[in-house]
Amino acid sequence: MAPRKTVTLKDIAAAANVSRAAAARALNGYGYVGAATAERVIEIAAQLGYRGNRVAQALRGGQLPLVGFVPGDIQNPFFAQIAHDIDAQLRQSRQSLLIASSAESVAQERDLIESFRALNVRGVIVAPAASPTRPHLEALLHEGVPLVLIDRAVEGLPCDCVSVDNAGGARAAVGCLIAAGHRRVAVIHDDQRIVTARDRLAGYAGALADHGIALDARLIAVAQSTVAQATEATIRLFRQPDPPTALFTLDSLMTKGALLGLRALGLSVPRDVSLVGFDDFDLATFTEPQITVVAQPVAQIGPLAVRMLLERMRGSTEPPRHVQLPTRLIRRGSVAPPGGGAAATDSAC
Structure with missing residues (x-):
């Protein structure tokens, strides 16, 4: 038998x-259509066995429990862990999660937010890409869609936010x-489009100033947050005539790239170069020596953002909240005095 035509x-x-x-108006119950016409359309639909697209109808009516999440880069372990935690937390409240990465592009973030708005999502969690203005996020709030920012606050945007003390964490790392x-501490950072990078670079500069060390532009390398670019930036830094003796990296992908770059140059950690990275990651405890890192409370960020969002979805009218979580310096074996020697003790940091 031939399949029945839809x-x-x-x-x-x-x-x-x-x-x-x-x-469509007659079958879906919206807009104006005459009573007689509506009755005829409904009767014919029943006779022909029309089923309609119930999912599309539910989406239009905002009846599906959907929440959108826009991370900066889903390949970054930091955002991957947060996405996992957000999904797990939402499932407990019978909400479904839609995830789409902005790849740190403002244009892509804007398009994704527009798509979420078209789907009538019940709330949105965003790690905003860099931009001086946020009309697409403001449009969400104007329409009454709950919005929570993670990792990056946006000045003047009246919504809840969960971030960490990036400047303080970087200050502690460089202080160590x-x-x-x-005295010659280098740093690898991106082009400061992202507020977290700006804050971490400010913490680096603040630690130098705390100890009367002048900022040296030759010790500051710019690279995108990828292993390949961080590797190249590390090689550039340490091929200088007067290379640094220590290195601070601004995220886990850059730390991995730094390790590869140092290995390519035949430099050993911490005998030749001391290393501290922002963000803990699995490889940090599998290297020899293990890498000293600034750890973010990643496990707290996603669940807290979901709790804030659900409260707004349930009608909370409390003033916007900005929760800044502390970081923690985890001392391992990648820091030693200049010129080699035993790894620095905890008290030295």
């Missing part, structure tokens, strides 16, 4: 001698290297 809205409209728009005797 009855479409076009078929119903043709049989009832009305436009597809009129047929300085306490071990280093």
Whole structure:
């Protein structure tokens, strides 16, 4: 037997001698359509066995429990862990998660937010990409869609936010290297589009200033947050005539790249170079020596953002909250005094 042909809205409209728009209004119960016309359309739809797209109808009516999440880069372990935690937390409240990465592109973030708005999502969690203005996020709030920012606050945007003390964490990391005797501390960072990078670079500069060390532009390398670019930036830094003795990296992908770059140059950690990275990651405890890192409370960020969002979805009218979580310096074996020697003790940092 041949498969039964699916009855479409076009078929119903043709049989009832009305436009597809009129047929859609009659079947979905929105807009104006005459009573007699509506009755005829519904009767013909029943006769032909029309089922309609119940999912599409539910989406239009905002009846599906959907929440959108826009991370900066889903390949970054930091955002991957947060996405996992957000999904697990939402499932407990019978909400479904839609995830789409902005790849740190403002244009892509804007398009994703527009798509979420078209799907009538019940709330959105965003790690905003860099931009001086946020009309697409403001549009969400104007329409009453709950919005929570993670990792990055946006000045002047009246919504809840969960971030960490990036400047303080970076200050502690560089302070650890300085306490071990280093005066030529290099840093690898991105182009400061992202507020977290700006804050971490400010913490680096603040630690130098705390100890009376002048900022040296030759010790600051710019690279995108990828292993390949961080590897190249590390090689550039340490091929200089007067190379640094220590290195601070601004995220886990850059730390991995730094390790590869140092290995390519034949430099050993911490005998030749001391290293501290922002963000803990699995490889940090599998290397020899293990890498000293600034750890973010990643496990707290996703669940807290979901709790804030659910409260707004349930009608909370409390003033916007900005929760800044503390970081923690985890001392391992990648810091030693300049010129080699035993790894720095905890007290040295």
